[in-house]
Structures are given as structure tokens and as C-alpha cells.
Amino acid sequence: MQKLRSRINRFFFNNRDRGIPNLMLYISVANVIVFLLDLLNIGGEQVISFLAYDPDLILHGQVWRLVTYIFLFMVARNPVLGLLGLFFYQWAASSLEQYWGTLRFNCYYLCGIVLTDLAALLFGGVATVEYINLSLFLGLATLIPDQQIQMWFVLPVKVKWMAWLSLGLTLYGVVVGFIQMIYGLTHGLGVFLYWLVPLVSILNYFLFFGKGIMEVMPDFIRYHPTRKSWKQKQKGSAHSRFAGAKRAPGSYRFKCTVCGRTDADDPKLEFRYCSKCSGYRCYCMDHINNHIHVIDTETK
DSSP: OHHHHHHHHHHHHHTTTOSOTTHHHHHHHHHHHHHHHHHTTSSHHHHHHHHSOOHHHHHTTOTTHHHHGGGGTTTTSOHHHHHHHHHHHHHHHHHHHHHHOHHHHHHHHHHHHHHHHHHHHHHTOOOOSHHHHHHHHHHHHHHSTTOEEEETTTEEEEHHHHHHHHHHHHHHHHHHHHHHHHTTOOOSHHHHTGGGHHHHHTHHHHHHHGGGGGGGSOHHHHTOTTSHHHHHHHHHHHHHHHSTTTSOTTOOSOBOTTTOOBTTTOTTOOEEEOTTSSSOOEEETTTTTSSOOOOOGGGO
């Protein structure tokens, strides 16, 4: 599995500029256009009914509805909240595209659409763009968990805190649906399993990030005593305390800029230098295609 993931990462890295650049920008502009048509009553209702997800009409050949519902994000929202939401998700998407490249981001977003459609068709629900946008946010929070943003332009919060809140609300909905299933409050196979929709819809996040999802988890989970990561951390700290005199500082050859691991910690770990970062910045194989490109303005 690790070899397969490495090959996929290498493919995305070698073809990072292929695909549709600024895809989320086009989606955001389409959302604004649909919202204005509805607000100004210029055929807005007809446009919305033409774009909305409808499983019965999809099964009768109107397959464009499998995609076009992503243009209805603003329609059912307050204009201010809708614009703020689009701005935030546009920022998350552009950041992911910068880190990954165009092709990988396009595949990530398309995978979210396909999984959402699949969940809605299997469980008899209505596909919405909510969980696709959530996967964008979770992806960004995994890459830059400690990045601070101004919530409502006032309150400074870390991205990972908002990710915890979003995941908590999602899991709450899953648990409520599961309880309803247990007590027989739902009827029919599709409705019976509808509680699985959020998990299926954000499955692209788990598929693309793999073990990287631990980056967004709280430290008590990442470094729990039963986890290998905690043991490695303890081993590293013990090594620095008791073997510091034997190993001179800088004795390693490679050190990952993101996680700090070196070839002295794991001789089998491979390292690469990123050509898009300023200076000579080294990354392990887990982060060479999954990091923020550091651009030093003084070197330009």
C-alpha cells in the first residue's frame, strides 16, 4: 500500500500543472451568478430547478444534476454568510492547489463530488455541497493546523480548532442518525442507512491524506502512550538527553522541515529537496508532496 501511495504521489507531482487551474474560483463565480439571478428574480427559480440535485430526474437522463448542485451554495443562505463562506472555501482551495498542484486538487474535489453523489443515490438522500466544502477545510487544516485566522475578522482562532468543531458537529449528526436507526425511527433501507452520508461524503479526505490526518488531531491523540508516534517522541527526547554528548549537533545529513525527523532517527527514511521552496529545504517522503511552499521574499 505504501508503494502504491508513493507512486500516486509521484504521478501527481510530475503532472501537478495539468487540469483546470483555479477551479474553485470558477465554482464561486457561478454560485454568485446563480444567487444574483435568484435575488433579482431574473429566471432564478428556473435556473435553480434546472441545476438542483434530483435523483428521479437523474435516473431519467438529466445527469448534469450530479455536478451542478455545487453551484447552489449561496442560494439558501444569507448573502453576507454566503459570501464569507465562498471566500473562505476559495482560500482553502487555492491553498490546497498551491501545495498539491492543479491535478491533485482537481481529483480531490472531483472525488468529493462522486462520493457525495454515490451516498445520496445509495441512501436516498439529497446531495449537497456542504461535505465537499468540509473536505476542503479539513484538508487545509491538516496541512497548516496551527495557522491563525480572524473569525468574523475579529476573533483569532487556529484552523485546527475550527476543524475539530466541524468534525464534532459532523460526528454528532452521524451518532444521532445511528441512534435513530437503532430505535427504528427510520423506515426503508435508504433512510435506514442515511446516517452514513457524512462519512461517505468526506471519504476523499481520508483517501488522499491517509496517515496525514493525524496532523490535525489534538496532541493527546497524536502522542498517546499506546501510539508509535508517542514512543518515537519519547525515544527522541531520551536520545537527546542521554546521547547528546556522544552525538554532536548537526551530525545528521537530512532533516524534514515539517516534522523534524532526520536520517539519524530513521536511516531507512528517504528525503528530498523541494525545488519550489526558497533555499535548500529538505522534506521526508511523507511531506515532500504535502507541505507549504516557503517563499522567502528576500531571495527574489
